[in-house]
Amino acid sequence: MPKRRILPYVLLGLINNKGKLSGYQISQEFKNEVGEFWHASHSQIYPELARMKTDGWLTDEDDGKSTYYLITKLGQSTLRAWLAEPLNDDNLFSLKLYFIRDQKDPLMEHLLTQELAINQDKYAHLKKRLETVFFNEAQINENYGHYLILTRAIEREKNHIAWLQNNLKGLV
Amino acid sequence: MPKRRILPYVLLGLINNKGKLSGYQISQEFKNEVGEFWHASHSQIYPELARMKTDGWLTDEDDGKSTYYLITKLGQSTLRAWLAEPLNDDNLFSLKLYFIRDQKDPLMEHLLTQELAINQDKYAHLKKRLETVFFNEAQINENYGHYLILTRAIEREKNHIAWLQNNLKGLV
DNA sequence: TCACCCATGTAAGGCGTTACATGATTGC
DNA sequence: GCAATCATGTAACGCCTTACATGGGTGA
Numbered sequence: 001m002p003k004r005r006i007l008p009y010v011l012l013g014l015i016n017n018k019g020k021l022s023g024y025q026i027s028q029e030f031k032n033e034v035g036e037f038w039h040a041s042h043s044q045i046y047p048e049l050a051r052m053k054t055d056g057w058l059t060d061e062d063d064g065k066s067t068y069y070l071i072t073k074l075g076q077s078t079l080r081a082w083l084a085e086p087l088n089d090d091n092l093f094s095l096k097l098y099f100i101r102d103q104k105d106p107l108m109e110h111l112l113t114q115e116l117a118i119n120q121d122k123y124a125h126l127k128k129r130l131e132t133v134f135f136n137e138a139q140i141n142e143n144y145g146h147y148l149i150l151t152r153a154i155e156r157e158k159n160h161i162a163w164l165q166n167n168l169k170g171l172v
Numbered sequence: 173m174p175k176r177r178i179l180p181y182v183l184l185g186l187i188n189n190k191g192k193l194s195g196y197q198i199s200q201e202f203k204n205e206v207g208e209f210w211h212a213s214h215s216q217i218y219p220e221l222a223r224m225k226t227d228g229w230l231t232d233e234d235d236g237k238s239t240y241y242l243i244t245k246l247g248q249s250t251l252r253a254w255l256a257e258p259l260n261d262d263n264l265f266s267l268k269l270y271f272i273r274d275q276k277d278p279l280m281e282h283l284l285t286q287e288l289a290i291n292q293d294k295y296a297h298l299k300k301r302l303e304t305v306f307f308n309e310a311q312i313n314e315n316y317g318h319y320l321i322l323t324r325a326i327e328r329e330k331n332h333i334a335w336l337q338n339n340l341k342g343l344v
Numbered sequence: 345t346c347a348c349c350c351a352t353g354t355a356a357g358g359c360g361t362t363a364c365a366t367g368a369t370t371g372c
Numbered sequence: 373g374c375a376a377t378c379a380t381g382t383a384a385c386g387c388c389t390t391a392c393a394t395g396g397g398t399g400a
Contacts, residue, residue, distance in 0.1 A: 024379050032324060044360065046380060099319035145272035150205060152335060159331055163324060196351050218352060
């Protein structure tokens with residue numbers, strides 16, 4: 001999976017969620033929940049906002065103290081196209097979910113379904129690795145840390161899958 | 173937290189675990205479990221190994237087909253110093269744990285204890301955020317994705333904390 | 345013989361960080 | 373008055389990725 005550029009979409013998402021934001025406000029946003037999944041410093045944010053305005057994804061509004069950015073129609077469709085893109089292994093699930101505000105938004109189910117498939121694969125893969133690598137007690141004792149993180153990863157996937165299935169049921 | 177350079181320590185850890193590895197073998201290692209927590213391409217690995225040899229962390233051994241690297245005493249102490257460093261918020265818990273082979277290694281308990289403290293803080297912080305941001309039904313319905321990832325994050329921390337506590341008990 | 349894996353290397357470029365800068369406003 | 377926060381910007385630099393290169397071995 002080629003490394004894709006994420007920051008502009010994150011900015012779109014944030015601005016879309018809040019209506020309008022200044023560069024400074026965006027940098028503050030990263031101190032809250034979004035910061036768990038993405039971060040950017042102001043030295044990235046300001047030039048990026050300018051570029052996105054040039055591209056017609058944003059417009060701005062200056063009150064003399066701050067420049068606030070608002071999302072355009074083009075920006076909105078760009079954001080939704082990005083949210084609809086298939087999830088790779090790039091761990092964008094939580095980040096994208098953060099930007100979906102309405103429970104009935106079809107993108108919500110779309111995202112959960114994709115993530116479920118990915119995690120079921122991962123789970124199967126990890127279980128197979130466990131069997132392959134730790135086929136007896138000696139292997140476990142000689143690589144205990146490895147054993148721990150593998151069993152932990154399996155547990156984590158299991159919980160995540162259960163949560164996804166639960167929430168998918170809840171959407172119907 | 174200043175971004176620190178991790179790759180050399182990962183290479184030390186891998187070589188220490190396996191006894192000796194070639195650059196190519198290391199790049200293959202990243203396709204397995206370590207790859208969950210760290211990755212490097214061969215264009216990084218080869219020069220880095222050369223640098224580490226210059227620094228006296230590794231020695232090499234050539235069989236005509238491949239160059240194998242072995243860890244030196246200095247390399248071992250460097251690795252252990254890195255493993256003992258306090259965990260920041262840089263998510264190195266699983267990676268470091270992978271490199272600890274012996275259940276009775278004091279670093280094992282050290283790591284688990286640190287991670288537990290970090291996650292208890294995170295858990296408390298997330299619960300407070302939930303109360304602050306989602307104080308009524310309207311907030312939830314208007315930002316459902318945000319609500320989902322926040323409650324999910326809380327669940328995840330809870331499970332992780334329980335697992336850590338369990339394993340810490342098991343070590344005694 | 346042709347594709348694929350083994351095996352190692354250099355070069356260009358992008359993303360993101362820290363550091364360097366500047367100035368206004370607000371609270372103690 | 374002085375520190376902290378608001379607010380925005382540029383510059384240097386490092387890590388990592390992709391792309392470019394090269395060559396030997398092996399199985400269909």
